[in-house]
Amino acid sequence: MLRPPAVKAKGLTRHFESRKGFFFSELTRTEALRGVDLEVAPGEIFGLLGPNGAGKTTLTKILSTLLLPSGGRAEVLGLDVTREALRLRPRIGLVLGGERGLYNRVSARENLRYFADLYGVPPEKRAARIDEVLTWVGLADAGDRRVEEFSRGMKQKLHLARGILHEPEMLFLDEPTIGLDPKSARETRKLVRSLVANGVTILLTTHYMFEAEELCQRIAVLSRGKIVARDTIAGLRRLVGGDRTIEVEDYGFEDLEVARLRRLPGVSRLFTEEFGPRLRCTLRVGTGELTEAQIRAALPGHAEMTVRERRTALEDIYLDLVEEEAK
Numbered sequence: 001m002l003r004p005p006a007v008k009a010k011g012l013t014r015h016f017e018s019r020k021g022f023f024f025s026e027l028t029r030t031e032a033l034r035g036v037d038l039e040v041a042p043g044e045i046f047g048l049l050g051p052n053g054a055g056k057t058t059l060t061k062i063l064s065t066l067l068l069p070s071g072g073r074a075e076v077l078g079l080d081v082t083r084e085a086l087r088l089r090p091r092i093g094l095v096l097g098g099e100r101g102l103y104n105r106v107s108a109r110e111n112l113r114y115f116a117d118l119y120g121v122p123p124e125k126r127a128a129r130i131d132e133v134l135t136w137v138g139l140a141d142a143g144d145r146r147v148e149e150f151s152r153g154m155k156q157k158l159h160l161a162r163g164i165l166h167e168p169e170m171l172f173l174d175e176p177t178i179g180l181d182p183k184s185a186r187e188t189r190k191l192v193r194s195l196v197a198n199g200v201t202i203l204l205t206t207h208y209m210f211e212a213e214e215l216c217q218r219i220a221v222l223s224r225g226k227i228v229a230r231d232t233i234a235g236l237r238r239l240v241g242g243d244r245t246i247e248v249e250d251y252g253f254e255d256l257e258v259a260r261l262r263r264l265p266g267v268s269r270l271f272t273e274e275f276g277p278r279l280r281c282t283l284r285v286g287t288g289e290l291t292e293a294q295i296r297a298a299l300p301g302h303a304e305m306t307v308r309e310r311r312t313a314l315e316d317i318y319l320d321l322v323e324e325e326a327k
């Protein structure tokens, strides 16, 4: 049988109203999502990127039935997140970053026991499943310790264990490696990959570009409640128009010279940054399009300038897209 898309969202909106000011007399309205369309294929690991306040957590919460949309509609695993939430919940898992949502005074195992009951894990399978997930996240030896004794990384792993306890088909991970040291973050990414290898679909939010680049097949960039780009990493690179990033840096660039660089053939974008008296021009350039010699020839007065080239990283693309949206 053909599996439906894991996520299918159309025109999703969500606003928040809050009161502030003198006697809470001012009503402010935040448009957290302003018409989001999204489709995630079954078995895919899809990345959601975007600056603070872009609406990533709001979107994640709506898709995992924690929050109702103000408008639009969304289906997850073929079920409507609003009307069929009760049927959907047992089939999905949600892991929010940070330390909330665990019971500190009791052991990891007791936490998982509570959530296993909540998620409807059959009692006869419960103990074995808890051992299995504790081992899987590397907490087998810490299962009987109270969570208040846990480090942040251990808590994060317990969150992950909790999220997969009931063997969900789809997992929402909102910044799963936030605050983790490099080793724990790497272990977490490895766990994420092994989930995907087992057929779990994942929607992953992260602020770490390399993480998205390493894990995700496709990525959507959310900015101010709207998706501003959605593609594979290679596709995003093409969209921004430049596999190559060339940085040209020197003292005393004139506006005219910067304009000359911008007009060179193959330059799709140019940004400038000042470092004290030095100016750095960052150029996005397509494959095989512009050489260093051509750049030097265009700026004959700058024999001492440095010209560095690197492959355009996802982080560059992301900044281009978000910057463009903010204009």
Ligand SMILES: Nc1ncnc2c1ncn2[C@@H]1O[C@H](COP(=O)(O)OP(=O)(O)OP(=O)(O)O)[C@@H](O)[C@H]1O
Pocket: 016, 017, 018, 030, 031, 032, 050, 051, 052, 053, 054, 055, 056, 057, 058, 059
């Ligand atoms: N419960 C709420 N009440 C009022 N405003 C809210 C609420 N939750 C979110 N918002 C607002 O909605 C917008 C989107 O917030 P959201 O948490 O979804 O962003 P985010 O992309 O997850 O950001 P971050 O990267 O910081 O986690 C923000 O302007 C935020 O202040």
Ligand SMILES: [Mg+2]
Pocket: 056, 057, 058, 174
């Ligand atoms: Mg968030």
